[in-house]
Amino acid sequence: MSGKSGQKLSTIAFDADDTLWQNESFFRLTQSRFKELLRDYADSDHLEDRLLAAERRNLGQYGFGVKGFVLSMIETAIEITDERVPASVIRELIEAGQDMLSHPIHLLDGVRETLETLSPDYRLLLITKGDLLDQERKLAQSGLGDFFDGAEIVSDKTAATYREIFNRYACVPKETLMVGNSMKSDVLPVIKAGAWGVYVPYGKPWALEHAEPPTDSLRYSEIATLADLPGLIKTIQAI
Known part of the structure; x- marks a missing residue:
């Protein structure tokens, strides 16, 4: 799948924990x-x-x-x-x-609606880190699996990790956007890999995930909630 003709973005990737559901x-x-x-x-x-x-x-x-x-x-x-x-x-x-490891999944506000809005026009990927079995369980119980064209559970998120995933799915980095609640894992390395990084804060960040935002990068954005993502994507497409 790819974006509509003329679109600058073709692939939207999502973090899972505290981006799609509470963690x-x-x-x-x-x-x-x-x-x-x-x-x-x-x-x-x-x-x-x-x-x-x-x-x-x-x-x-x-x-x-x-x-x-x-x-x-x-x-x-x-x-x-x-x-x-x-x-x-x-x-x-x-x-x-x-x-x-057995707590029920609680989707964050606007998640399902956002995926429903974006899935017809973009390839959607899930890129998350953590325990393999736990992340697989949460994805299965979330009911969101059918929205994604691929799911990657990784041990860490580095620029090299993102490049490997982009290569595996034939993603063009400049046409790929990653959204998540960790500046350190979901934004900085993906921008370094040549893609777009969108920060959507949630709760109090874990101290080991803290990092300063790359405010000097044209490929960095911040939104208040995931429901704001379709509007941001329209803005990027219009640039």
Whole structure:
């Protein structure tokens, strides 16, 4: 599939978590539970800093997603208690992770309508990172799978990752737009790969996904909600 004759864009790619459906809120609820379980061993801010440090340290081994998050919580609990953390706390952390892996999907406002608007005229791709089985489950339960001409679940999002995907789907970068809620993962590397990057903020960004916007790039845009995307695309097409 491609865009209509004369269009500058032919492919629209979407992030999944916190772009199409809720995700970060479940991490924050679990993190609050983690701090409550360990409140007798350290104050809340210190626990948050130690957990973030563990997550950063473990990304190379565990990758992004629930499993890595749970393992980082367990590692932090062991460290913060000098290996005296009760087994009951470890059990609760594991159960919290299991709950996260089975939570129902809640689509964000305007998602289905936006995909319905764009799918007749553009090739739509899903490009997301995280646990393979979890992301496959969420896509299946979302009911959005039929909108996409392809779905890519990757370990990380770099310019090289995007170039490989573009090559696989024969996408012309300058005719491809990626939209997502992470400046670091969904915008900066895709612009570096030669495509358009659209930032749609949602909630409080994870500290490890923070990055400054490329305001000097003509291929960067920000929208308030996904419902604003069709209008933005029309504007780009008219340039």
